[in-house]
Amino acid sequence: DIxxxxxxxxxxxxxxxxxxxxxxxxxNINSDLHWYRQKPGQAPKLLISASSTLHSGVPSRxxxxxxxxxxxxxxxxxxxxxxxxxxxxQSFSFWTFGQGTKVEI
Amino acid sequence: QVQLQESSxxxxxxxxxxxxxxxVSGGSIRNFxxxxxxxxxxxxxxxxxxxxxxxxxxxxxxxxxxxxxxxYTSTKEISLTLNSVTAADTAVYFCARSDHGxxxxxxxxxxxxxxxxx
Numbered sequence: 088d089i090x091x092x093x094x095x096x097x098x099x100x101x102x103x104x105x106x107x108x109x110x111x112x113x114x115n116i117n118s119d120l121h122w123y124r125q126k127p128g129q130a131p132k133l134l135i136s137a138s139s140t141l142h143s144g145v146p147s148r149x150x151x152x153x154x155x156x157x158x159x160x161x162x163x164x165x166x167x168x169x170x171x172x173x174x175x176x177q178s179f180s181f182w183t184f185g186q187g188t189k190v191e192i
Numbered sequence: 193q194v195q196l197q198e199s200s201x202x203x204x205x206x207x208x209x210x211x212x213x214x215x216v217s218g219g220s221i222r223n224f225x226x227x228x229x230x231x232x233x234x235x236x237x238x239x240x241x242x243x244x245x246x247x248x249x250x251x252x253x254x255x256x257x258x259x260x261x262x263x264y265t266s267t268k269e270i271s272l273t274l275n276s277v278t279a280a281d282t283a284v285y286f287c288a289r290s291d292h293g294x295x296x297x298x299x300x301x302x303x304x305x306x307x308x309x310x
Contacts, residue, residue, distance in 0.1 A: 088253075121296035130286055130300035131237065142298070174237055178294040181250055182227070184237040 089113055089177050093185035100190065106162040108188045110175035115155050119179035122151055122160045125187075126171045134173075135160060165190070194219030196287050196301035203307050210277050210308075214287030214301055216268040221245065225290045226263065226270045227297065230283040238283075242290075243270065277308045 090113040100106050110120065118138040123131035133142045135151035138158055148163045162169055170192060175185040200212045214226065227242040241251045243261045251259055260273040270287060284305050288297035 119294045123297075130288075130303050131297075132300070133296050133298050136296045136298075137294075142296075176237075176296065178290075178296065181252075182239040182242065184239065186236045 089116060089180050089183055091175055091177055091183055091185035093173075093175060093188045095188060096186065097189040097191065099192065100165050101192065102165055102167060104165045106165050106169075106190060108160045108173055108175075108190075110153075110158045110160070110185050112156045112158075112177060116177045116179035118154045119177055120151075120153065120158045121176045121178065122149075123174045123176065124169070124171045125174065131174060167192075194289065194299050196289065196299055198285060198287050198301045198304040200285065200304040200306050202305065203309065204277055204281075205310050206278055206308055207276055210272075210274040210281065210306060212272045212274075212285050212287075212304065212306070214270040214272075216270070216289075221263070221265055221268045221270075225292070225295075226261075227288045227290065228261065228270075228272045229286045229288055229297070231286070231303070232280075232283045235283075240285075241272065279308050282306060282308045 092111045094109050120138050122135040125131040134145050134149050139151045150161050152159050172187045172189045174187050195217045197215045204210045228240040241261045243249045258275045262271045284303040286303045287301045289299040
């Protein structure tokens, strides 16, 4: 099984801050890593696919990078609607999710 | 715009069988992979199973012995059956769509809460 570890588990930031979240894989997953944002009471929404491809309709303040075993999601300027939990997910070998990173103000 | 909608009985007794249905509207059920994912209260996301239109299925090993998935192309529905449920199966269950083997889940249903309790 491929295990994904996100860090930090939670973070506190201010509106306008640059925020970065890391996702580390227990083995090489090439670029088969995706990022989601989940607001309370809602389903996750796709932000970034294949490590760095911005999903249709997602604001350009979101970006992704990395390959192999280490990946990063960056929000260049945190907005109020970005207060949520973020998950990474791999599709290299079946499907697993990271444990989530809660972003708070 | 494709939409997914899950339905469930809401409350299930321990040891009983849980059946969930996902209805697809606004798009084709063909040529996509359909998955079930759950989220226990306050916890992370757990992939359960995925199914292709061809009938090919994949299951999380920890649930494989208790889970069955089916696809009904005529009614555009996907079902998940989970046998011998326990309190540990209490969760919000989501259905989700992906385009091909390594693609992300690009469309999700809103989720349905299932509580296992006597």
